[in-house]
Ligand code: NAP
């Protein structure tokens with residue numbers, strides 16, 4: 001077998017030993033994929049058994065400056081250049097959002113192409129339709145990069161852990177949120193500046209609301225839970241809280257008490273139901289999930305045979321994500337994707353669907369922060385509200401915010417014993433209406449080990 005050296009990959013006639021690839025979308029991820037294919041033809045050829053040859057790159061605007069030098073004749077703004085080339089068998093579809101991404105993916109499948117995508121919004125919303133259509137057309141879809149960027153979690157759950165019944169997944173699945181929280185915690189950076197940095201570094205979605213409100217995490221958790229548990233739920237049905245209202249003082253309070261706050265996604269089997277939740281959560285320092293920083297992601301998977309397995313790596317950004325996309329391209333060229341795709345029966349009626357467990361019954365310990373009037377009897381009245389809802393208090397810390405506070409308030413930080421989400425919500429609702437409280441109570445879960 002002759003492999004092309006990287007330097008002359010696009011100047012020699014290698015048509016008999018190459019597999020033609022197309023990319024749609026040359027943003028953060030598309031650029032990384034083009035760089036790997038163009039600069040490392042030797043490496044990708046060695047792993048694919050032939051050269052994954054970048055034949056076409058489709059963009060909207062041919063004049064827009066790009067961060068990668070695309071060889072002459074490769075860049076185009078016409079999707080028909082892919083459709084009409086029967087030798088292009090694999091298309092990396094790297095545009096975000098659901099439309100026109102859905103229509104383009106269907107168009108590619110109909111044209112006989114296998115598709116690689118990083119687009120979790122598209123899969124979480126239209127996975128059933130797209131996977132059904134791919135199966136009908138005897139095509140396949142690879143989607144490793146859609147969850148946790150460079151961490152090979154889809155392959156691990158879908159292939160390497162299939163001797164197990166997965167019983168629980170816990171993870172940090174959004175690089176942008178973890179980057180923001182890390183900057184706030186380590187440097188005291190304000191929320192907006194940290195978000196702006198995450199956008200500049202290429203971590204955030206085109207609409208970063210999807211990152212910070214937890215939607216992106218929910219789409220990823222829906223995909224992973226689908227793989228792990230066969231649960232067919234819409235991502236919008238997952239109980240969800242983002243980090244938009246996270247305050248530095250809660251990060252500092254958590255730190256003083258021995259915790260880090262993380263946007264934690266959880267999914268676990270409870271009988272035949274699956275408990276799912278996404279919310280800012282206190283994680284005990286020293287737990288590997290507490291030590292995940294910046295745009296890194298991590299997932300702890302528990303299988304009934306293997307026990308706990310921990311995955312950690314860069315969950316967002318150009319090259320980590322391109323790493324996952326190019327692995328999928330190679331797997332598709334080699335034929336591995338076809339084998340697993342056919343057998344996974346993703347989003348198919350053949351699966352026995354489990355139901356999502358009711359949110360109110362999940363049991364956790366909680367962190368509660370209240371800003372309260374500094375008057376006699378207030379503490380007793382507030383703790384009695386909490387107690388009335390069956391919530392038992394593990395510790396209380398009272399701290400005067402400012403000695404000259406004209407409003408005469410103090411901060412109360414309460415840690416509860418384990419209780420249900422329903423009980424804590426009822427307690428928080430009643431606390432909110434108490435005349436002794438300024439503003440709303442802040443309530444966060446504490447991660448069970
Ligand atoms: P991005 O930087 O916004 O790039 C998207 C690209 O798609 C842009 O270049 C855009 O063109 C192009 N595009 C949009 N509609 C198009 C169309 N109809 N035809 C051709 N090109 C079109 O987004 P990204 O960060 O690369 O993300 C791409 C996908 O990967 C998203 O689904 C995202 O969720 C996912 N993802 C991203 C990361 C990450 O770290 N960034 C990680 C994992 C997964 P213009 O340049 O003209 O705007």
Ligand code: HSE
Pocket residue numbers: 146147148149173174175176177203204205211216315316317
């Ligand atoms: N916006 C996403 C994140 C990209 O920050 O995690 C990776 O999916």
